[in-house]
Every structure is written in structure tokens, then in C-alpha cells.
Amino acid sequence: MDFSFLRGYYVYFFTGTANTVILALFTVFLGVIIGTFIALMKISRNKVLSFIATAYVEFIRGTPLMVQLFIIYYGIPLPVPDVTILGMDMSRFIPGVMALSINSGAYVAEIIRAGIQAIDRGQMEAARSLGLTHSMAMRYIILPQALRNILPALGNEFVVVIKESSIVSIVGIADLMFNTNVVRGALYKPMEPLMVAALIYFILTFTLSKLLGKAERRMRSDD
């Protein structure tokens, strides 16, 4: 094993890591927005909305992420600008983030729905019996309590996205996996660059999990 190549190639790992984190941040942010809407649609009394939301979640969870990525990248001609920001080609980055966040949104929707439905029915009834409207009850009573269940699970979703996002390297987004392959190709070394990548992924997800665990314990001890 020889890691001396790092001296010349560390920049690849560095920018790759940065891009992976940026990709994951955008994905989780958009995924939470999509997931919130889908979750609210799913629990709404409107049968059409709830059917659409259920179909979305089932379809996304029942098909491989790679297929979803290819459909969006190759199958749907998006009017994306051909510009490069922070060393990332937007015509690849935007469809990549879209595919990831559409995918993550389905999982986030389930996290949010489960978090809301875990709240005892009596809470909504007590709120409504006081004369609060459905949306006030949601906002002041149900969602604040649901958030306690949702936030830790969302943290986990972030960890998952960091790992899963490696798949976008196949459409040429310069994330950590892509840059690792670049180094591999340049050096004809099969193993060492992959070990570096694995270690970086692990450090990212492990640190994040630990931080989340701490935050969660703090939140629980608040009450």
C-alpha cells in the first residue's frame, strides 16, 4: 500500500468531499420541502391529493435511484444553464440534485407523516374542542410535538444522502466518488484511492451521527 500519491492528488479528494457535502445539503433541503408537501398531501382528507402522494412515495421507494437519476438526466431535457459554479458543471449538478431530492423527498415524506401520526389523537381533539381551527391545531399543537420525532430521523436521512449521492458520479458530477475515480484512472492504482474515499465517507457520516445523537439527547432532556 502506498499513499504517497496523496501529496499530488489531495486536491481531488478535497474538492470532491466539498462537492459531496454541497450536493447533500441541497438534496436534504429540497427533499424536506418536497417531503413536507407530500406528507401533508398524504394525510389530507382530499382523496385525490392523498392518492397522488401515496403513488409518489410508493413509486420512488419501489424503483432504483439509478433509474430515477437516468430518467431525469437522460430522459427529461431540462433547460439547465451550461455554466460552472464552484468547479461544478450546472448542467449536471442541477439534474443530479433534482433526482436525489425527488428520491429523498419520498423518504422524508414518510418520516414526517409517521412523526405527525405518532401524536395521540386526543391532542388534536383537545385543540379542536377549544375552538382552534384544523390548521391552528396543526401549527401550535401537532407539529411542534411531531418535530421532536422528525428531526432525529431527518438527521439520519442526511447521513443516507451523503452515501447515496455517490451514485451521481455516473453522470459526471465531480463529487467525491467521481474524483476518486479520476485519481484511480490517472494512477492505475485500484485500491488506495478507494480506501481514501471510504475513509472520508465514513468520517463524514460517523461524525454527523455522533453530533445528531448528542443533539437528540439534549432535546430529550429539555422536558
Added chain:
Amino acid sequence: MIEVRGLHKHFGKLHVLKGIDASIQKGEVVVVIGPSGSGKSTFLRCLNLLEQPTEGEIIFEGINITSKENNINLYRQKMGMVFQQFNLFPHLTVMGNITLAPMKLKNLSKEEAEEKALNLLRRIGLEDKATSYPSQLSGGQKQRIAIVRALAMSPDVMLFDEPTSALDPEMVGEVLDVMKELADDGMTMVVVTHEMGFAREVGSRVLFMDDGKILEEAKPAELFNNPKHPRTKEFLAKVL
């Protein structure tokens, strides 16, 4: 104050309320008794439309609240409800529980709402719990706070669904005392309960429900000492 006419409720195929007519006058304490599953809770929850009646009308203060044109949220503000399981909001303090609805719905300022809450808390001797969270209270304290939370909206009528059934025996008394005081102050109340002592002492009228119908209604002394319907006799023989 409340008129119930031809009330039916189905849960899917299950026919739970089978034609109920009742009227509740201002200042009355109407106690509802009956065997488990007879539809007492469902009847009570239809009064403020927590359950949507399948058929029939609820007239509250002269207004048909079952009609779709009327905004039920406005009428619920005037009908306080107390639940068997308390249903306090665990993420809010006692003060937050009591002041939320008055602030959001009656546009009271925080100061006004808190002052009113403190007055109510003083009446039940729990003003020192204002900053506690529900998880720090005993069952009896929780239920008294739940009563105060409903009272903070200054309702015209209070609905109680077995308010003492989830309590340890030694805490039943403190909750019944608060309810008694409320009755003495002239509050209109509908109380579903298994506390026959309370029914006898505080009730102005007792309704006996069985199998989705009101089988008998009378003043407590009469209903307890001289029940007319064989089902009432059978039920009272079991619980007294």
C-alpha cells in the same frame, strides 16, 4: 341551551346512536350514565361535533350547528370539553396550555390571558404550577388544569367525558370538588360519569343510556330510588 333532535350516529355499519332527543337548559347539570359501549361518549362528542352526526340536529343557543353554513369553531369556543385522558399539551407549560386558545382566538394579550389564567389557577389552588410541564403533575392536577384550560375560554357549557375514570382513587375527590364548585357557580354541564355519588348530589337531571338510546331520564333522587325501566334497574343494581 342545547337541543338535540333525532340524533343518529353510525361508525361504518355500526349503529351507535339510535335516535336521541334531549334538551339541556341553562344552569343545569345533566349527568349521563349507562353501561359501557352504550354510546355515552359518542353522544357527548356529537354535541360539539367532534363526531359528525349521521342524522339529526344539534341546536346550540338557538343556532343549528350541524348545518354546514355555521362555522363550528366559533361554537366550540363556547363549549368547553374535558376528556378522560386529560389531553394536556405536553410541549407547553401549564400556563401555555391555558393561555393558548384565549390568545389565538380571543385576541387577548399575553398579560391579560396570563392574569386570567392565574385567577383560575388560584381558584383550584395550583397557581404554583404555572411554569410546570404536564409531565410533572399528578393525574388529579392534570385534570384540574384541563378543566381550567377549558374555562379560560369562558364557555357557556362544559362537557365532561368520564373525567375521573383514569385517576387513582385518592385523586378522584379533588377533581369532583372542582366540578361541584363549578356547578354551584351556575355553570351548565353535561357529565358522563360512573360516579353515582356525584350524580346524586350535584346532578339536576340524570339520563340513562342503553344501546344508543336514552331509556329513562329523571331527577337523580327519583331515578336512583325509583327507576322505571327494567334495564335501568338492572344497571343500577350492578353499580350501586
